[in-house]
Amino acid sequence: MRRTAIALTIAACGLAGAAAQDKGALQPAPLPPLANPGDPNLPAKEAFGQATTPAEAAADAIGSYSRGCLAGAVALPADGDAWQVMRPSRDRAWGHPAMIAFLERVSRKAARQGIWPGILVGDIARPRGGPMMTGHASHQIGLDADVWLTPMPDHRLSREEREEMSAVDMVRPDGLAIDPAHWSERQAGILKAAAEEPEVERIFVNPTIKKALCETHKGEAWMTKVRPYWGHNYHFHVRIACPAGDSLCRPQEPVPSGDGCDKSLDWWFTDEALHPAPGKPKPPLTLSQLPPECRQVLLEK
Secondary structure: OHHHHHHHHHHHHOOOOOOOOOOOOOOOOOOOOOOOOOOOOOEHHHHHHOOOOOOOOOOEEEEEOOEEEEEOOEEOOOEOOOEEEOOHHHOOEEEOHHHHHHHHHHHHHHHHOOOOOOEEEOOOEOOOOOOOOOOOOOOOOOOEEEEEOOOOOOOOOOHHHHHHOOOOOOEOOOOOOEOOOOOOHHHHHHHHHHHOOOOEEEEEEOHHHHHHHHHHHOOOHHHHHEEEOOOOOOEEEEEEOOOOOOOOEOOOOOOOOOOOOOHHHHHHHOHHHHOOOOOOOOOOOEHHHOOOHHHHHHHOO
């Protein structure tokens, strides 16, 4: 019974789709128009997938990380002094201004401290947030972002490279430990640089990465925010707190106390966790299941 519940959790979180190693499209095909875009039973991902511009309103993260939308999104520029955006064909470089400011700040921090020359940024959110056509269950309110565990190269990537270059897998094929050929203290350094920022609530990494960090950084305060979760071999997922003033944003429970290097980490290396039984995915969220304000976000110019 527990293995079935685990499999359903994995399916619901969309860990199989839109990963850092999946290629983008050089000529993405537009989605077909919707016959009835206001239908409350319409899968919300189809409605939000049509949006190509942000809602012209004050920035507002509406709802929860996995059930909500975003007003007033801004895009992370494709090229910065210490970052580059990957997979531009997905059009997922939009976020709450607080998240965009965080990514710009932490990338410059990493460069300034000599950790990495810069970061490669994967998915943040769609122009109006909401559920995505493929991949994530979260990333809906512009406060989640994926950062590759591959450092930014020393040249400006071409469009082809951004769509087709793969991130590097940090985990051994057996899923029991990190791959020492790819993992280093530089990867640990970028995680530390992000986790030390006060607005960060959680950073999701592969359990083997958490295990490796526990071997070298056990007891350090920032480790509390680094949480093991399925997938995340190629990138880490950073989540920031609801910004002050966003009254419709729904926070999640605080992370447990402690550095996470206790016996609870052992479960992730059991057969139950490593080889969960396949489960049936949950049906997609409909427009009626999102906060009512999200329908207004879709209607904004």
